[in-house]
Amino acid sequence: MKKKLYQTYRSMTRWVKRQIRNPRKRLVLEAVAVAAIIIAIISLVTSGKKVNTEGIKEGVSYIKSLEKKDTSEIEQEIKEIKRAERKAALESGEINVWAQFNDSVILGDSRAVGFEVFDCVDDSRVFADAGATIRKIPEYIDGIKAVNPSSIILCFGINDMNIGFWKTCEEYITEYDQMIQQLQEALPDATVYVNSIIPAT
Structure with a gap:
């Protein structure tokens, strides 16, 4: 058997x-x-x-609460978390300085083009053309809004000085202010940084 x-x-x-x-x-x-x-x-x-459906109910309740939340508020929270993580990583030496530009965009002339050409910053975050002046800024706004950066860095001025659009420094400053205002209206949560014009040598 x-x-x-x-x-x-x-x-x-x-x-x-x-x-x-x-x-x-x-x-x-x-x-x-x-x-x-x-x-x-x-x-x-x-x-x-x-x-036991308690856990399921809590999960559904949490998802519903997120649906009611303003997405810009959530985006801002995410940006703050990313900023804190970047700062900690930079201080510990885990990342290099160029990694700090992953939530920024750079606008400008040929100097700014260099950031893309030399692979310092991702090309989706560089809005620049050789010979560009501040009057090019409005053309970039839709593209910048799509990226939704925390920082906007402006690198203009060298071409503006000799192109003859502005008769005085005051006229140039007034128009530059208007361009910055357009950027701030389109991206109110972004900080705009203006680089000084490199002195001629």
């Missing part, structure tokens, strides 16, 4: 191994196993046994 049971067990084991070795049959076995698990779960839920 024991011998017969052992032989039956051995033949069943061999059969299962053969099935597992065959990819097509193994797929069928896996499908049957998954179906059995699903049926067991469904029967457990419908059998009248109480299933």
Whole structure:
């Protein structure tokens, strides 16, 4: 009797191994196993046994609360977290200085183009053209809004000085202020940094 049971067990084991070795049959076995698990779960839920739904209710409630939240508020929270992480990583030496520009955009002339050409900053964050002046800024606004940076860095001035659009420094400053105002209206949460004009040598 024991011998017969052992032989039956051995033949069943061999059969299962053969099935597992065959990819097509193994797929069928896996499908049957998954179906059995699903049926067991469904029967457990419908059998009248109480299933703890507190965690599910909390999760649904949390998702609904997020739906009501203003996305700009959440974006600002994310930016603050990123800023703190970058500061800590820079102080510990984990990241280099160029990594600090991953939430900034750079606008400007050929000096700014250099940030992209030399792979210092990702090209999606550089809005610049050789020969550009501050009058180019409005053309970049839609692209900058799509990136939604925390910082906007302006590198203009060298071309502006000799192009003849402005008769006095005061006229230039007034127009520059207007351009900065346009940027601030389009991206009120971003900080605008104005680089000084490099002195001629």
